Amino acid sequence: MHILIVAPEQIPVPPLLGGSVEISILAIARQLARSHRVTIVSRAHARYPRHSVIDGIHIYRVPTGSPAVYLSHVMNFVRGRRFDLVQIDNRPRFVMPLKRLLKKTPVSLFLHSLTFVGPPYASKAAAAQGLSCADVIIANSSSLQQQLGARFPASAGKIRKVWLGVDTKRFAPGPAARKGRAFRLLFAGRVIPRKGLPVLLKAVKLAQAECGQPIHTLVAGSSTRAGYVGRMRSLARKLRVSARFLGTVPHSRIHRVYRQADAFVCPSQKHEAFGLVNVEAMSSGLPVIASRNGGIKEIVDNGRNGYLIRDYRRPRAFAKAIVRLVREDRTRRRMARQARQDCLRRFSWKVSAKRLSGIYAAKLRR
Template sequence: MKIALIATEKLPVPAIRGGAIQIYLDSVAPIISQTHNVTVISITDPELPQTEVKNRVQYVRFNEENYVQSLAQHLKEVSYDVVHLCNRPKWIEILHAASPQTKFVLSVHNDMFSYEKMSDAEGESCISKVSKIITVSDYIGNTITSRFPQAISKTSTVYSGVDLQGFNPSWTSEGASSRNRVRNELGLGNRKVVLFVGRLSKVKGPHILLRAMTKIIEQHPDVMMVFIGSKWFGDNEVNNYVKHLYTLGAMYKDNVSFIQFVKPQDIPDLFVMSDVFVCSSQWQEPLARVHYEAMAAGLPMITSNRGGNPEVIEEGKNGYIAYDFENPEEYARLINELLGNQSKRESLGKYGRQKVERDFGWNNVAMNLMNVYQG
């Protein structure tokens, strides 16, 4: 089959600027290309050529300014069996018109079918023109089918994944070596490290974790909470909210540290140097990919009961769900429980690694996508 994978207009592929969708396409394309003809289409970037071939994958890049029009023209000129479009249901109309014989698969990574983003007519038109809709979580699937019941027969969940080889848990020799090296570089020694990875945005809830610090330090004075991220992917500019976080963090200068945007290839070492991963999202998160990364690194997880995040948690087996997700004391309680019990941390981390190996490797994701394409 000849397959086109189309990224959004936000970031390029390969994922040199980060981005969950970009990492997703970057990871599955070389696997699918082992048996099929694959083209990945994204926006241009100063560090990338307009076209190139890597790992049998053809990369085509168009300017952000007229991206959709360029996509439509490309589909008129190049015939594909399957076009997999990421997260832009409104584009289906123009792309389908450009190539009406093509089978369109839409993957939905956020709540793109909400009333704020799409009219009834737009949603119905999109659903009528796609062969399949795949979503990153059951939660996102329900946001579509609850509004548009006619989408039920076309909609299924294909969970995202993680590079299993890229993450070495601390009980492996490679993981232990990375853990010690990064801890030495950051001056952490044997301190207990709690990790947050994500945009420094109010909807991600880092301020709530900072407000939990007093109660965490009471029980674990050697704790270090590490925040990795910036206000937006690759943008380390400090806005008012980030300034507020820095001010809160300064109250616990011996127990809080901030690391700005980190390139995807450097992320695994920062996971493995940690003891507990926490996701404090306050919005209806589709399902943050950091959960897969935490499991791959063998970390126990704490996540908020928001959106699709709880779907990868087996309560008490690979982590815990913060049901009172707005309350700093809830996070303090769960974090303290894990920091105080090393054997529990280890058992949750090992179960998480087994789970991600079984269900969420990129080979699994690619196989699930091929089942959709061929269905």
């Protein structure tokens, strides 16, 4: 099978810093390329050639500037070429034009969130049109599958779930923590209000007062909001919480940061379709304390590989879980082992690609 993957127009493949969609595209493509021909079309970037080959995957990069400009260049690339199936990631508006051009070639729409099926990126009618033109729709969690089905019932029957994964070799447990040092919590992701960093900082303040042991917070990520990181630094100082803001850490190096932590916290305040950082943390041997929302609850098994926080708007709810992990070293180590085992069994990229390949093979047999 020759599969063409059309990446979004915003971040190149491979991503220079981060971008969960682009990370997922390349990781799944690497696994698919073991059994199939895989071509990726991505945006051009000054640091990359227009064509390169990575692990047998041909990546062609075309000009961007806007979604419309990028799509026109993608269509010029596709015109006259033959593929067995085309996968479009996160851009419903690309489906109908490419479907018209490719005629009988099956088109898959791989959605990583609800972001691009609603305002300001698309009206409900435009999103519905894109979904209706797709031959199959891939959602990265059961939660996203259900949300899409409820919003677009006419397309619900062709939505399939494929969990994302993690590079279990690169994201692996580090050396045991040295005794006597502060307990280290890690937050990784965009530093924006919906990710809940203020809730975490306030929770650390409460946990530290209760357990009487120093807790250090690592924050890996940056913000698109002017001054927001500065406000978070100020909040940490006001609360007298020990926090180190690392800024943007390139994904090629982020595994080293996970190895510095004792536990991972994901205090998301809004729906998370999947939450790639959670499986990266678990694969690194970290128990996860996370908001019980969206696809996160398909990853974190409460009391087994981490803690799910139902009342996730309240810092005290997170503080209780943090205190438990600080005080109960045996519990933390048991959860850490289980988290790693769960990733090896359920959340590797090999598992993701096998599921996706099966869906595509079934579509082509029809």
